[in-house]
Amino acid sequence: xxxxxSFLYVPVIALVVLLGATASxxxxxxxxxxxxTIDRLASLFAAVSFDHAxxxxxxxxxxxxxxxxxxxxxxxxxxxRCHAQSxxxxxxxxxxxxxxxxxxxxxxxxxxxxxxxxxxxxxxLKAAYHWNxxxxxxxxxxxxxxxxxxxxxxxxxxxxxxxxxxxxxxxAPAH
Amino acid sequence: MKSxxxxxxxxxVSHCRDEGDGRRPWSLLxxxxxxxxxxxxxxxxxxxPFNWILGAIFAVGLPLIAYRFLFGLSAVTHSSYDYPWGLFxxxxxxxxxxxxxSGFMLGTxxxxxxxxxxxxxxxxxxxxxxxxxxxxxxxxxxxLGQPWRLPYPMVVAFGPAAVLFLVAWHxxxxxxxxxxxxxxxxxxxxxxAGGKRFIxxxxxxxxxxxxxxxxxxxxxxxxxxxxxxxxxxxxxxxAAFQWIxxxxxxxxxxxxxxxxxxxxxxxxMAWRCDGTFLDNLDRCTIGLAKGAxxxxxTYLTIKLIGVAHDNEWVYLTTGWGAWFLFELxxxxxxxxxxxxWAIHHQRVGLVRxxxxxxxxxxxxxxxxxxxxxxxxxxxxEIPHIFEVLICLTIFAIYVVVYRFILYRLPILFTxxxxxxxxxxxxxxxxxxxxxxxxxxxxxxxxRAID
Amino acid sequence: MSGISRRRFLAASLAGCAATTLCGTQKAxxxxxxxxxxxxxxxxxxxxxxxxxxxxxAACNREQNLPAPAKPFDDLSVFDETFHGGTQKRRPxxxxxxxxxxxxxxxxxxxxxxxxxxxxxxxxxxxxxFVNAYTKTQEGAVVYNSKICVGCRNCMIAxxxxxxxxSYSSAFDPVVKKCIFCHETRxxxxxxxxxxxxxxxxxxxxxxxxxxxxxAHQRIHNEPGRYVDHLYGEKELGGxxxxxxxxxxxxxxxxxxxxxxxxxxxxVKDFLSTVPMVLAIWPAMxxxxxxxxxxxxxxxxxxxxxxxxxxxxxxxxxxx
Numbered sequence: 001x002x003x004x005x006s007f008l009y010v011p012v013i014a015l016v017v018l019l020g021a022t023a024s025x026x027x028x029x030x031x032x033x034x035x036x037t038i039d040r041l042a043s044l045f046a047a048v049s050f051d052h053a054x055x056x057x058x059x060x061x062x063x064x065x066x067x068x069x070x071x072x073x074x075x076x077x078x079x080x081r082c083h084a085q086s087x088x089x090x091x092x093x094x095x096x097x098x099x100x101x102x103x104x105x106x107x108x109x110x111x112x113x114x115x116x117x118x119x120x121x122x123x124x125l126k127a128a129y130h131w132n133x134x135x136x137x138x139x140x141x142x143x144x145x146x147x148x149x150x151x152x153x154x155x156x157x158x159x160x161x162x163x164x165x166x167x168x169x170x171x172a173p174a175h
Numbered sequence: 176m177k178s179x180x181x182x183x184x185x186x187x188v189s190h191c192r193d194e195g196d197g198r199r200p201w202s203l204l205x206x207x208x209x210x211x212x213x214x215x216x217x218x219x220x221x222x223x224p225f226n227w228i229l230g231a232i233f234a235v236g237l238p239l240i241a242y243r244f245l246f247g248l249s250a251v252t253h254s255s256y257d258y259p260w261g262l263f264x265x266x267x268x269x270x271x272x273x274x275x276x277s278g279f280m281l282g283t284x285x286x287x288x289x290x291x292x293x294x295x296x297x298x299x300x301x302x303x304x305x306x307x308x309x310x311x312x313x314x315x316x317x318x319l320g321q322p323w324r325l326p327y328p329m330v331v332a333f334g335p336a337a338v339l340f341l342v343a344w345h346x347x348x349x350x351x352x353x354x355x356x357x358x359x360x361x362x363x364x365x366x367x368a369g370g371k372r373f374i375x376x377x378x379x380x381x382x383x384x385x386x387x388x389x390x391x392x393x394x395x396x397x398x399x400x401x402x403x404x405x406x407x408x409x410x411x412x413x414a415a416f417q418w419i420x421x422x423x424x425x426x427x428x429x430x431x432x433x434x435x436x437x438x439x440x441x442x443x444m445a446w447r448c449d450g451t452f453l454d455n456l457d458r459c460t461i462g463l464a465k466g467a468x469x470x471x472x473t474y475l476t477i478k479l480i481g482v483a484h485d486n487e488w489v490y491l492t493t494g495w496g497a498w499f500l501f502e503l504x505x506x507x508x509x510x511x512x513x514x515x516w517a518i519h520h521q522r523v524g525l526v527r528x529x530x531x532x533x534x535x536x537x538x539x540x541x542x543x544x545x546x547x548x549x550x551x552x553x554x555x556e557i558p559h560i561f562e563v564l565i566c567l568t569i570f571a572i573y574v575v576v577y578r579f580i581l582y583r584l585p586i587l588f589t590x591x592x593x594x595x596x597x598x599x600x601x602x603x604x605x606x607x608x609x610x611x612x613x614x615x616x617x618x619x620x621x622r623a624i625d
Numbered sequence: 626m627s628g629i630s631r632r633r634f635l636a637a638s639l640a641g642c643a644a645t646t647l648c649g650t651q652k653a654x655x656x657x658x659x660x661x662x663x664x665x666x667x668x669x670x671x672x673x674x675x676x677x678x679x680x681x682x683a684a685c686n687r688e689q690n691l692p693a694p695a696k697p698f699d700d701l702s703v704f705d706e707t708f709h710g711g712t713q714k715r716r717p718x719x720x721x722x723x724x725x726x727x728x729x730x731x732x733x734x735x736x737x738x739x740x741x742x743x744x745x746x747x748x749x750x751x752x753x754x755f756v757n758a759y760t761k762t763q764e765g766a767v768v769y770n771s772k773i774c775v776g777c778r779n780c781m782i783a784x785x786x787x788x789x790x791x792s793y794s795s796a797f798d799p800v801v802k803k804c805i806f807c808h809e810t811r812x813x814x815x816x817x818x819x820x821x822x823x824x825x826x827x828x829x830x831x832x833x834x835x836x837x838x839x840x841a842h843q844r845i846h847n848e849p850g851r852y853v854d855h856l857y858g859e860k861e862l863g864g865x866x867x868x869x870x871x872x873x874x875x876x877x878x879x880x881x882x883x884x885x886x887x888x889x890x891x892x893v894k895d896f897l898s899t900v901p902m903v904l905a906i907w908p909a910m911x912x913x914x915x916x917x918x919x920x921x922x923x924x925x926x927x928x929x930x931x932x933x934x935x936x937x938x939x940x941x942x943x944x945x
Contacts, residue, residue, distance in 0.1 A: 078847065103822070103831040105815035112836070121840045127674075127827030134676075146678070146699075160683050162697035247796035254793035256718055259778035287911050289918035320776020320791065320799035332756040332773040338893055339779050340755035341900060379915055387907045391900060398896035402753045402783035402889055405881060414892045418899070554709040 032056065038129075044156035048149050058140075065132055066092055082118070098128040186210055186447065187583075189591035206364065209582060225443075229571050236568025239561055243317065251561035258549065258556040260318070262566050265545035267314020270538040271307050272346075272396055273421065276429025278304020278353055279382070279389040280466070286382040293462060295455040298360060298586045299440070300433045305353040306580075307432070308346060310573040317565060338398045345392035352384050360584040390422060397421025400544055408548035410490050410499040411540075413481040423477060426470035428537035430463045431510075434530035436577075440587060447581060449588035457523045464526045467533060468514040475507050495551065502543060506536015659888075660864060661746035665765030666812065667834035667866035668821060669841050670739055672878065673851055674828035677704065677725055677737035681820035681829070685723045685741075688807055688819035692720050714879065717741060718790035722804040723820060730873035738878050739820070739829070742767060742788045742804035743858055744866035749889035750780035750789060758801075764813055765834060765866040766806035774800055785862055785884050806866070834866050841870055863888030 032052065039047030055065075062070040067079060071088030091097075099107055102124030111120045123131060137144050146152075157163035187201055187210045201210065208216045220226055243251045252261050281300035284290045316322040328334065328343045355374055362371035374381070397417040400407050404414065413420060437456055440448065448456075482488060490496050510529040517525035546556065581587055683698035685691070696703055704727035706715060714726040723741035730736055744767045751759035751767065758774045761767050776799055781789045790802040807818035816822075817831035830837060838859055845852045857875050858868030861884050869880070876882045885891075 102827070103817040108832055111832070120836070121830070121843060123827050126825055130825045159687060160680075160698040161686070161694055162699045166697045167693050167695060245796055247794050247799060249793035250796075252793070254791075256716065256781065256790050257713075257787060259781035259791065283911070287915040287918065289915070320778070320793075321774070322776075324773070324775040327773055327775050328755045332758070332770075334755040334757040336890070336897070337753050337755040337779070338896065339753065339777060341897075343755055379912065383908050383911045383915075386911050387903060390903050390907065394896065394899070398893060399779070399782070401892040401896065402749060402779070403785075404889070404892055405785055405884055406782070415895060418896045554712045 043153065044159050045146075045150035045152055059136075066094075069097070094128050094132075095125050098123060098125040100125050102127075188449075188585075188588055203365075206583065229575060232568055232571045236564055236571065239565050240317065240568060243561075243565065248318075248320065251565060252559050253556065253562075255556055257553055258546065260545055260549075261556070262546065262558040262562045263314050263318035265542045266538070266566055267318070267569065268311045269396055269541035269545050271311040271314065273393060273425035273428035273537050273541065274432040274534060275304045275307025275311070276389060276393060276425040277301075277307075277433045278356065278429075279385040280426060280429050281433065282356065282382040282385050284466075286378055287386075292455075293459055295451050296433060296437060296459040296463070298357075299437060299581075300429075301353065301356045302360075302577075302580060302584075302586050303433055303436055304429070305350070305357045306573060306577050308350050308353060310569060310576075312346065312350070313572075314566070314569055317569065338395050338402070342392050342395045342399070345388045345395065349385060349388040349392065352381050352388065355381055356385070357584075360586055360590075363590040364584050389425075393425040394418030394422040403549070405552075406550050407544060408490075408495050408499075408551040409485060409487045410482065410495060411544045411548045413485060415484060416477060416481045419477060420474070420481060423470060423474045424537055424540060427467040427474065427510075427533050430467040430470065431530035431533040431537075434460050434463050434467075434527055435534055438527045438530070440581065444578070444581065444587070447587050451589060452587050460523055460526055460530075461518055461521065464514050464518055464530065467530070468511060468518070471507055471511045471514070471533065475503065475511065478503060478507075495548065498543070498547075502536065502539050505532070506539050507533075510536065659747045661834060661866070662761070662763045662765060663835065664763065665746075665834050665866060666806075666831065667744070667765055667837050667868060668818070669830040669832070669837040669868050669870065671828050671830065671844070671870045672736050672738055673870065673872045674826045675725070675737040675739065676826055676828075677701065677727055677735070678825065679703075679725055680823045680825060681739060682721065682723055682725060684819040684823040685804075686721070688810060689722055689805075691722065694720065715740075717788055717803065719792040719794075719802040720790075722802065726879060728873070728878040730877040733873055736871065736873050736878045738869075738880075740786075740788075740879075741820075741867065742806070743786055743868075744804075744806055745862055745888065746864040746866070747862075747888035747890055749783035749785055749862070752888075752890040752893070753779045753783035755779070762808060762813070764806075764808065766808040766812050768805045768808050769801055769803065771798075771800040776800075783889055785881070785889060834864075834868075837868060841868060844870060860886045862886070863891075 034051070034053040036050040036052050037047055038050060056062075059065060061072065063072050068083035068086040069089045069092045071086065089096075101107060102122075114120055133142075133149070134144060136142060143149060152160065152163070154164070158165045161167060187206050189201075211219070239251060248254060255261070277300040281293060281297045284293050285297045316325065319325065324331075328340055329347065334340050355377075359371050359374050362368070362374070395418065397420055400412065401414050401417050404412060437460065441453070441456060445453065482491070491500065510533040513525055513529035513532070516522070517529060546558075550556070679698045679701070682694075686694065686698070703715060704725075707713060708715075715721075715724040717724055717740055723739060725737050725739050728736045728738060744761075744765055746761070748759060748761060748767045751757075751761060755777065756773045756775055758770045759767055759780065760770070776791075778789075778791055778801075780801060781787075781791065788803050792799045792802055806812050807816075811818055821829040821831045830840065832840070838856065841856045841859070845854055845856070851872060853871050853874055855875065856868050856870060857880055858865035863886070869875070871878055871880075
């Protein structure tokens, strides 16, 4: 049983990420980063230090996380119909496809112009992270609590009215 | 007051004291004090045990009303988000308004259909209508979040597609119409013959306006619940007929309220009634009961049609169905049977009992629709004790105002015009009776009863 | 018919016509059906994605400057709170425009349902408001003007989702409190509401309502095992700007599935239509009754109790 509480993930969390992470082929290549820090805009949560090297070991296959962008196939399923033979792309980092701000006016306009309609429901960067990480962690017993990856900053405590900012008296809400 | 009369005090029935040849006009203060000296007035007021009961209610209730306005609705209600309309509206608005349908009913009977045999009770019915509406508005003011904005739908912002917009406009207009209708008594009391003549001239117009406005807003109060199709229990809800159900039940409700009030009046202030009123009361009561019976039987029929129309028979076997059947059996069928038997056997006492039961039935229906069977899939809301007390207090104020007016204005008695004093009024007020004979010209003769 | 009564009859008819004209305008707004602004925005709530973190509640609280909550926003014990004898879960109120509730449908993972104003295409609150305090904006939000609200709370009666709250505790400025789609601060500038922006799981998808409907059906089509084949809010009550996808049958996760597909105003139109008819027909009909009653009996009018317009009666007698 998962404690939902533990999924307190960030909002504005840092997009960024993996900006440095340029591609790799089937095996981790030299330009694959060992450590990725996800910290931009992390005002509510402390920066996440992502051990890319360790996860490469665990995942075994780049496509597990990177879909077709590393050039080693998109697996089965809907993506595979088009991308099974796709070559490695110039940018492999999550943030190069998954937008930081998927619902901005500009992003919505781009989606409306998407002739193929295949990518109109593509998650934003934050969701891409969380789906990817949580999906595996839940199955593999990895950490799933919010604080496990990114502890809250004081600003985060204030935002969630928790910690030092928790309500003094727990008055029952009137209904 | 009765004992005062025994001591030889005469209540005011005209502009002048009747002291043999010395005709001294009553001052306004005399009229207000019923012809008593302030000391006498106070004495009789203190002697009346009912005033002590009222005093006790006010002692608790008036501070509570102040408390509500100083600290907000949450101070006196449960502040329910699921039941935004509590007892103030369920009882005060939704039940008071149908009980006040008497004004337009009797107005129509007498002014439009020319049934002047009901004239002796017409003024009581008009007053009952006016006060019922007035206090429905007062209940509303207590309930509104920002009562000082009550005129907003008239002057500031309009939501003309809303049923409540109709209710607001029609109740406001109808209140004015009723004030005009009842003002005749006031003009007589004050001796302003011109005002009375003017109202008389537009009486038919006023009455017709009253019918229109009553039809629409009695119905509109029902239509308000068609906004909440999933919330009101299907047995009390009918998208197609809700407004007719409300309108139709208002007819026996209003008529029975007149019977009930006249019963109370006869029992408690017979000294204030004149012969015309008392002699005609039993006959009028039977007549009103006939009207109420027609209303009740129609109402029963359309309620059942409502059930059939939406195919709600299956609900009748549930607990809600039992409650629904109880409401109909006790509130409609029982009084209907009593009326039938009592009218046939001319048993006025039983008619009066049936009238009280009918009122109970109408009130129960409104409270069921607005409160008990509302949110039937959620939970039951039990009103806050303060809410109940405030309701009771406002009702007590209603009774006091009602009594104050009945004591003074010529509602239950005929104002005795004095030729020498108000000559211009003579043409109107002292015309000989031409037909019916039910209103003797000298009916103002005071009868000291008991 | 004598001159006087004819004149009076005409006057009554004219009054009726005038009244009808006045109230004719009342009908205009009620006529026709409105299915939403074509460019209106909406939010697709995918309950299969929600993990119950309550970040949306925190974001809403901050964005709308709402009072401090009773419990921290990371306190998940609120999911166990029940009210009114265990029959009710949390609901939006004067202190919270949105709440997340947990449901445990039989044989499945817990499902989290975010509750807030659904921003109906044809809102019941709006159509029930007698001072027009509500507006459905072109962007799709249902917003509220507290400056003209009288506080009758008919909107709370009418809302089929039990959304609006009321600040009962305020004595001098109580107002309706409900989600306004962050209209002032965000929506009208083309930005998504705060709850959408903070959601870590993108359980909330912001976009044009008509696009969201396509996306929702695409999701159901792509993963039929994941979703119940229904988009709640696409048709319900004339359509809502916020719509829901669920893995469990909607009735098991707190939705009222018995609601009608017509907007609430449809229930009221029947009555509103009778209004001009009554206004038009009653004056003539009852004035007619009056004339008939008077002439038939030929009996006079006594002067006092109930006697009407004695003076004009005399005049009439003289003329006829």
